Amino acid sequence: MVKKQKDATTQQRILEAARKVFIEKGMAGARMQDIADEAGINKALLHYYFTSKDMLFEQIFQQASARFIPHINEVIESDVSLLEKIEHICVNYVTLIMSKPFMPLFILNEVHKQPEAFLQRMWGGQKPKLHKLAEQIEHEVKRGTIKPIHPMHLFMNIMSLSIFPFLAKPMLQYMSKMSDKAYWQLMEERKELVSKFIIDSIRK
Amino acid sequence: MVKKQKDATTQQRILEAARKVFIEKGMAGARMQDIADEAGINKALLHYYFTSKDMLFEQIFQQASARFIPHINEVIESDVSLLEKIEHICVNYVTLIMSKPFMPLFILNEVHKQPEAFLQRMWGGQKPKLHKLAEQIEHEVKRGTIKPIHPMHLFMNIMSLSIFPFLAKPMLQYMSKMSDKAYWQLMEERKELVSKFIIDSIRK
DNA sequence: GTCTATATTCCGATAGAC
DNA sequence: GTCTATCGGAATATAGAC
Numbered sequence: 001m002v003k004k005q006k007d008a009t010t011q012q013r014i015l016e017a018a019r020k021v022f023i024e025k026g027m028a029g030a031r032m033q034d035i036a037d038e039a040g041i042n043k044a045l046l047h048y049y050f051t052s053k054d055m056l057f058e059q060i061f062q063q064a065s066a067r068f069i070p071h072i073n074e075v076i077e078s079d080v081s082l083l084e085k086i087e088h089i090c091v092n093y094v095t096l097i098m099s100k101p102f103m104p105l106f107i108l109n110e111v112h113k114q115p116e117a118f119l120q121r122m123w124g125g126q127k128p129k130l131h132k133l134a135e136q137i138e139h140e141v142k143r144g145t146i147k148p149i150h151p152m153h154l155f156m157n158i159m160s161l162s163i164f165p166f167l168a169k170p171m172l173q174y175m176s177k178m179s180d181k182a183y184w185q186l187m188e189e190r191k192e193l194v195s196k197f198i199i200d201s202i203r204k
Numbered sequence: 205m206v207k208k209q210k211d212a213t214t215q216q217r218i219l220e221a222a223r224k225v226f227i228e229k230g231m232a233g234a235r236m237q238d239i240a241d242e243a244g245i246n247k248a249l250l251h252y253y254f255t256s257k258d259m260l261f262e263q264i265f266q267q268a269s270a271r272f273i274p275h276i277n278e279v280i281e282s283d284v285s286l287l288e289k290i291e292h293i294c295v296n297y298v299t300l301i302m303s304k305p306f307m308p309l310f311i312l313n314e315v316h317k318q319p320e321a322f323l324q325r326m327w328g329g330q331k332p333k334l335h336k337l338a339e340q341i342e343h344e345v346k347r348g349t350i351k352p353i354h355p356m357h358l359f360m361n362i363m364s365l366s367i368f369p370f371l372a373k374p375m376l377q378y379m380s381k382m383s384d385k386a387y388w389q390l391m392e393e394r395k396e397l398v399s400k401f402i403i404d405s406i407r408k
Numbered sequence: 409g410t411c412t413a414t415a416t417t418c419c420g421a422t423a424g425a426c
Numbered sequence: 427g428t429c430t431a432t433c434g435g436a437a438t439a440t441a442g443a444c
Contacts, residue, residue: 010427025317029232032420045428047421105316108371112309113229115374130379147404152380152390153397156369159376164364167312167371170319172363175334176356186356193357200351201405214409236438249410251439 013039023102068103072128090195093162101166146202161194217243223264227306269326272307276332294399297366305370350406365398
């Protein structure tokens with residue numbers, strides 16, 4: 001009568017294996033056999049739990065991306081200064097990505113393959129309200145507290161500096177000959193630094 | 205006796221079609237049928253010119269990435285000030301990517317799948333000499349002409365601000381509801397702006 | 409060189425025993 | 427629930443006529 005609790009269920013093992021393989025090879029490159037091997041079972045059992053590869057991918061993707069998207073609207077709509085918002089967003093991004101460093105490339109790829117469908121599913125009604133942030137930026141520009149800048153450039157800068165170093169990690173590591181540990185240390189510093197760069201670049 | 209010159213040869217048409225399809229769908233997602241259709245021929249002829257899909261991909265990849273990598277070493281080793289180098293690198297990157305906007309994602313993906321093999325082939329002995337740039341950065345920091353910064357962070361910032369907006373174009377466009385034309389206009393401005401951001405962020 | 413037709417391989421999915 | 431064996435379709439690759 002006592003159910004096993006300590007071991008992961010087969011279903012959980014499949015989901016974990018699938019996430020790993022899909023993220024590593026993408027939807028097109030992943031093989032059901034790879035996933036079965038990774039989970040320590042056989043292909044037939046995959047189809048017993050998840051009818052098709054598409055279904056399985058859907059599951060993985062939904063779950064992964066839903067948990068991944070930061071609650072950027074909460075920050076945007078919060079009642080704090082622009083500079084504080086920038087700081088929050090940067091720290092949130094870098095921290096989040098450090099916990100799932102492969103997600104950005106995964107998401108970029110799927111968006112690239114079918115932008116509309118993907119992005120709608122991804123945000124489901126809570127798309128970042130960029131215009132609100134833009135208004136605040138323009139307001140500060142008019143007040144003369146920061147340098148003139150197109151809000152989109154500022155937002156691009158925030159995302160670029162936070163996300164790109166993870167996308168390009170293999171390349172940057174290859175170029176610099178840094179160890180994993182050293183690279184990670186750099187990313188740890190970056191949590192604080194990114195917003196500093198941004199703020200220095202718009203401060204008068 | 206007169207060879208046709210004005211029309212592209214079949215081989216050229218295949219290469220062009222293959223580049224388009226591979227860059228759009230990646231190695232795993234691309235189908236030989238797609239390439240044949242794009243080139244206006246049939247599959248058999250593909251194999252007549254290029255024995256296998258792997259061979260064809262190799263060709264495309266070599267050529268595309270070789271032409272794509274900017275001659276960053278020339279800039280690094282040139283005899284100008286650090287700030288001028290930064291400006292050159294940024295302008296070069298943005299200009300280059302504007303001409304081939306899908307290359308960054310393509311390269312990032314292939315690097316991700318097999319980092320070592322890929323990167324070695326990509327640079328073949330002319331890997332960017334980051335350490336030389338790093339020395340110059342550290343020198344300027346010591347002289348007190350710029351704020352203290354880890355050279356890697358500075359280099360990451362340069363690449364991030366130049367490349368990421370192209371990687372994330374579909375997403376950023378979706379969020380901002382910008383037209384293609386407006387987005388392109390923004391990228392045009394960015395050629396100049398990126399180095400300004402960088403320089404503002406390290407200037408004392 | 410280019411085509412049609414066909415062989416071969418790979419992979420997602422199912423049948424059926426235990 | 428889990429396995430082995432196998433089907434069926436899709437994709438790569440080849441044979442052979444023109």
